[in-house]
Amino acid sequence: MKVVHTSDWHLGQQFYEHSRFAEHQAFLDWLCQELVLVEADLLIVSGDIYHTATPPAAAEQQLYTFIKHAKIALPNLHIVIVAGNHDSANRIETAKPLLYQFDTHVIGRFDKHKPEDVVKSLMTSSGKINVIAMPFLRSADISHLDSDESGYGLAVEQAYQSAYACIEDENLAVIAMGHLHAKGGDISSDSERNITIGGFDSIHADVFGDVPDYVALGHLHKAQKVANNDCIRYCGTPMPMSFAERHYKHQVLLVEFEGSRVKSVSPRYVPRYKEIILLPEKGGATLAQLCDAIEALELPTEDEPKPYLRLRLNANETDSQFRHKIEQALENKAVHFCGIERVSPQMQQGDELLFEDLGKVSELAPKTLLELAYKEQIDAQSTLPSALEKCLEEVLVSLSEQGKS
Ligand SMILES: [Mn+2]
Secondary structure, three states: OEEEEEOOOOEOOEEOOEEOHHHHHHHHHHHHHHHHHHOOOEEEEEOOOEOOOOOOHHHHHHHHHHHHHHHHHOOOOEEEEEOOOOOOHHHHHHOHHHHHOOOEEEEOOOOOOOHHHHEEEEEEOOEEEEEEOOOOOOHHHOOOOOOOHHHHHHHHHHHHHHHHOOOOOOOOOEEEEEEOEEOOOOOOOHHHHHHHOOOOOEEOHHHHOOOOOEEEEEOOOOOEEEOOEEEEEEOOOOOOOOHHHOOOOOEEEEEEEEOOEEEEEEEEEOOOOOOEEEEOOOOOEOHHHHHHHHHHOOOOOOOOOOOEEEEEEEOOOOOOOHHHHHHHHHOOOOOEEEEEEEEOHHHHHHHHHHHHOHHHHHHOOHHHHHHHHHHHHOOOOOOOOHHHHHHHHHHHHHHHHHHHO
16 A cells, blocks of 8 residues: 655745745646545545645645645545644644545544544545544643643553554554654754754653554654654655755655555655745845845746845945845845845854754754854843843752753
């Protein structure tokens, strides 16, 4: 049996005010071809179908048209879609009866009194399979009273366990879907930061238990294994959601089952429809350097998709006419302009380390991290106030004490 795992389409997203409709369409057309090519039995989409709870009508039409085309190309295909934190649970649920006619199962919300609703036993042309279609779990959806991290993790585990208990045929393969931030995952700087760092919505991979043969996750934008397990995966977004994600290898995952066992998991790389250019790639540049670099850009011809371009100007650049000069340099350039960032010398040293690759975050000392964050977000000129440093020490001490108990 062949299952294609994808997530975080964010249909309807604007990229710095530029519509991404054509990019999304290119992805969906490619996906449809891939499904045919691999002869997929099942497509699973692990949340964040839409970018907002009230997506534009064109984005909803894009989803429905995709389902129509996929079903025409592969009449026996099954599709399972769960809501992510960006989606409106109600809006997703509304389409349920209609999409059911197209072997498409959508789940917007988990009801703890009806865990059987998220258990889908699907009869595909290559056999039967159980899918735990768990959407993003809001605190109100699960029985979690404590506002601490362990309480939330426990409630998530209970939600999965209650769903597993509704599985009728235990001999079949089980795919557990989820839209959450599992511990041990890499996150990108800007587009995910607010919802994952510092919140208690980061949970341990153990919560999925040993029932599922494959865990299909969404929410993190970078494709990755969780806890180094081949069968607990984030497939990542099909396209960059921010400049920090421009070097990600965007993909969907092909999961092949032999009987009830996972035989292989392999990436299918999504072609990049529009380039994402950050000038310069690292640090900042002077106004003159930027204007030269814009001039030297090798851009696609007029009928090809325009790349996104963002500029990084040194913060100490004093020319008050810089906006005008950049506008002039950009005239007749086939780009989607995404603004100018002012880059301070401190940021030039710190930001690549701290915000380009948060996977390396564990290699930094907590104090260094606090210093970098303070310079980046509060005040680039002054040093870390001692009160803040003392506060961090207290937190670290209390954490290490918790670890001992
Ligand atoms: Mn998400």
